[in-house]
Amino acid sequence: MKNVLIFYGPETYLSKKKVEELIKSYKEKLGDYNLSILLEEALPSAIITEIKTMPFLAAKRLVVARSIFTNFAKNKANEKELEKLVEELNNCPETAVVIIYEEAKPKSKAFDKLLTLPNVKAELAGKIVGVKLSQWVESEVTKRGGEIDKYATSLLLSETGSDLFKISGEIEKLLAYNLKITSESISLLVKGTLFSNIFIMVDAMGLRDYKKAMTELSYLINGGENEMYILTMMVRQFKNILMVKDLSAKGFSSIEIEKQTGLQGFVVRNTLRQAASFSFTELKEIYGKLLDIEYGIKKGESPALLLDLFTVGLKR
Numbered sequence: 001m002k003n004v005l006i007f008y009g010p011e012t013y014l015s016k017k018k019v020e021e022l023i024k025s026y027k028e029k030l031g032d033y034n035l036s037i038l039l040e041e042a043l044p045s046a047i048i049t050e051i052k053t054m055p056f057l058a059a060k061r062l063v064v065a066r067s068i069f070t071n072f073a074k075n076k077a078n079e080k081e082l083e084k085l086v087e088e089l090n091n092c093p094e095t096a097v098v099i100i101y102e103e104a105k106p107k108s109k110a111f112d113k114l115l116t117l118p119n120v121k122a123e124l125a126g127k128i129v130g131v132k133l134s135q136w137v138e139s140e141v142t143k144r145g146g147e148i149d150k151y152a153t154s155l156l157l158s159e160t161g162s163d164l165f166k167i168s169g170e171i172e173k174l175l176a177y178n179l180k181i182t183s184e185s186i187s188l189l190v191k192g193t194l195f196s197n198i199f200i201m202v203d204a205m206g207l208r209d210y211k212k213a214m215t216e217l218s219y220l221i222n223g224g225e226n227e228m229y230i231l232t233m234m235v236r237q238f239k240n241i242l243m244v245k246d247l248s249a250k251g252f253s254s255i256e257i258e259k260q261t262g263l264q265g266f267v268v269r270n271t272l273r274q275a276a277s278f279s280f281t282e283l284k285e286i287y288g289k290l291l292d293i294e295y296g297i298k299k300g301e302s303p304a305l306l307l308d309l310f311t312v313g314l315k316r
Contacts, residue, residue, distance in 0.1 A: 002121040004089050006114065008102040009125035013164035018123065019064065019101050026062040026097065034061035040071060044078075044085040051088060051096045064099045069106035069114075082110035090117050130258075130265030133162055141171055141181060148181040154266045155186050155199060162264075187219070198233045199270070202241070205311070206277025213311050227303030228294075235290045237271075242283045244268060245275035 005022070007015040027035055033056040038046060047065050055061040068085075072078040092098060105111070105124075115122050128136050134153050141148045148156075156174075160166045170190050174181045177189055187197055201216035220230050240263065247257045257268050278286070293306045 001094060002119050003094065003096065004092055004098045004100070004114075004117065004120045006100050006102070006120060006122040007125065008105055008122070010104065010127045011125035011164065012103045013168065014125040014128075015101055015103070015123070018125075019099055022099060023062070023064060026060075030055070030058045030060060030062060034058050035064075036061065037064045038066070038068075040067045042068065044068065044072065044081045047085060047098070048088045051092055051098060053096075055095055060095055060097055062097050062099065064101070066101045067103065068100060069108050069111040070102050070104065073106045073108035073111070079108065079110060082108055083113075086110045086114045086117070089114060090119065092119060127162070128164070129162060133157065134266055136164075137167060137171070140168065141175070144171065144175055146171075146175045146179045146181060151270070152181050152183050152186060154270045155183050156181070156190065157264075157266050158199060158270075159186070159190050198230070198237055201311075202234075202237050202274055203277075206274050210311060214308070217307055217311055221304050221307070227307065228297060230307065231290065231294055231297070231303070235287070235294070238283060238287050238290060240267075240271050241275045241278065242280075242287060244271045245278070245280065245283065248272060248275065 007018055009015060023035070023037070036050045036053075038050065042065060047063065047068065050061075050063045053061065069082060072082055089098060100114075102111075114120060134150070134157065137153050137156065138148060138150075156167070156170060160170055171181075173189055174185055178185055183200055187200065197216050197220050201213050201220075204210070204213035204216065217230075221227065240261070243261060244257055244263075247260055252260065254265065254268050254272065257263070257272075258265055261268070263271070275283075289310055293303075293310055296306050297303045
């Protein structure tokens with residue numbers, strides 16, 4: 001029987017969530033008296049004591065220890081204590097279920113040995129990136145009773161990055177506002193939405209929807225964003241479009257473009273989609289105009305006016 005459960009790895013959100021779910025499940029079955037959640041500072045001997053304690057009016061008790069190996073492995077003198085803990089876990093009685101949660105793989109020979117024990121079930125939470133990250137977001141939104149399309153998913157990730165704690169928090173906030181998550185609700189509610197606003201504006205430019213492009217630009221300027229920073233972000237986005245379009249034309253796949261540019265997968269996919277709306281000539285012309293605006297701002301011309309004229313001037 002595998003009654004020692006180990007959760008570790010770089011994707012701490014997944015491990016933490018799994019541990020929380022297990023604690024909730026066991027608590028409902030066994031009650032508070034048969035649940036022992038030890039502090040991070042707990043000694044290995046304290047875990048051993050808890051393992052040997054008999055359950056109260058139940059078949060089992062749950063013992064949860066966090067970062068015990070990580071904390072004690074910092075001092076090599078503690079390795080013997082950890083080895084003793086591993087021996088006890090190897091003989092863990094059937095009356096106990098032990099959960100050990102480590103945020104990263106501890107540098108400990110005792111921990112390595114623990115992973116090989118026959119009564120141990122270990123789950124490594126690896127980092128979620130690329131398509132899997134987008135799929136995770138869509139799945140999480142669905143689980144919580146909401147809807148989100150692929151474009152909105154990309155916009156959300158462009159703001160949060162791959163931090164699942166942050167993504168989860170933003171999903172909760174967005175669903176509280178509306179069960180259908182859209183690019184508009186992301187722009188309205190997600191903190192630090194400059195990149196997503198730039199992304200939406202560039203999309204509108206590519207579709208020649210100048211009204212929407214002007215609306216997004218006005219939103220950014222009126223929202224107090226620094227015009228030079230807006231310009232810098234616009235330059236970066238059009239530079240990315242030009243770079244991605246060039247590599248795609250040379251036959252590079254999306255994955256190869258990711259490696260060449262260092263851009264995340266969802267950024268590459270959406271940038272490729274945007275690139276299809278512009279010719280190489282248009283992109284070079286736009287890039288040149290943006291550099292002219294930068295020069296004009298440095299000379300003291302009105303940033304808002306220059307940016308407005310740029311957006312309007314994109315008409316064919």
